[in-house]
Amino acid sequence: MKNILSIKNLSVVYPGVRPVTALENVNLDVSAGEFVVVAGVSGSGKSTLLRAINRLTENDRARVTGSIAFEGKDVLKASRRELRELRSYIGFIFQEYNVVERLPISTNALTGTLATLGTWRSLWARFPKDRRESAHRALERVGIPLPRHSDRAGRLSGGQKQRVGIARALMQKPRLILADEPVASLDPITANLVMNIFKKINEEESITTIINLHDPVLTFKYGKRIVGLKQGRIIYDKPIAAINRETFEEDIYGTVDGD
Template identity: 45%
Template sequence: MTENKGNIEIKNVSKVYPNGTIGLKDINLDIKQGEFVMIVGLSGSGKSTLLRAINRLHDVTEGEILIDGQNITKATGDKLHKIRRSTAMIFQNYNLVKTSSVYRNVMSGRVGYYPAWKAALGLFTKEDQEMVKTNLSRVNLLDKYYVKARDLSGGQQQRVGIARALMQEPSVILADEPVSGLDPKTTKQVMNDLKKLNEEDGMTIVLNVHSIGLALKYSSRIVGLKDGRIIYDKPIEEVDKRDFKEIYREAGDDSHLDAGDDVEAD
């Protein structure tokens, strides 16, 4: 359990890129421990920018972001390292070393707990080696322990990414369109894995997604972005599918409203 860790406060955050493009504008968002928040919107709406700002893969232009009361926007050195360790990231493109084994890819999530020289030499404790097995078991991939990442399917690679994230012992998992391009069956497996972490471990999950169908099935709260601004924020109990027409109006149709409706939650 995360013991009431996993709280995110985003205060008056804006992001302007060097070319003048506005990525985020006046974002205020308070995410509590144990929420499963899905961020929806068109491509270019600011979803990925917001997610990457939370663990400071992007610096913001204005405002501040606090993880469990710690200001990540101003943290440096060891303090920044520790805050980032508590906010694991799952990437759309898996971000694995394809020529390395599943074991090595998962263990890479643990290097933040070691001096650089020990990590480079692979001097990991027996306890952490056992943790790899435990986390691979949680995503049903223990039998792929010695397999090269390149020999896995896309869904299996993404589940390796989840196991790697768990090695950080995070209180927050950030997932940047983790099921983009996956078939419905594999999408269901990945989303069920994330939902289990949310429900059983109390982890805060913040996930970007295009599919309103997935958002309705898995989230506890839906946040809509448009042009870098929050235009929608409701708990799932208050959400109506018709609410999303404004979010996706620029698409010219309502195709996003049905995406993912063939994926059912267990």
């Protein structure tokens, strides 16, 4: 299978009086259609890794070296215009949902098309009819029924807001989904429901998916390949079939002092 993503010797340093090396010489190849969970303790570099892939780390003026190829294109060398295009193929899902509470659910899902529409033409009726129809389909796909689509997003529960976040990403017709701790704010049952949506999308549409999780139970349950980060380095990278359930937590997270 061909690599959709190929990361070579990636290092990311955040500037400051004492600069922080968040990633150091990370190498990671991901094949099209894979479902990868990135695990590691807080501060190990999980968010930095996902954010570097579509150059969100630039917002923090981080110094990024090495190379990242997405579908063979060099992300770090891309021009502004090329970067906009690359980002349009990558659906990014955040822990904090990022829905606009005062806007209807349907409009929130539609904003996933902004990268391709160019500018903010926020109001539902001004979007082309086919876009509106695909927003309805994307929302139904993540389990939000049609009668609710005109409700304000602020009325949704956390799990439902995250579903809208996923629907919005789907509207981009992404070739890669990056999700940074998408279920960290949810109760265990809702977290599983949302993780199952990611799983289903990956299985049915073969969309390559990389998800950061801090929960070892969810990591082991959903990861088809688990990548472990520790202090900015990859210390673990195995397909689920090769993983020893007994030792994997210790292998990735280490032992707790005092145990």
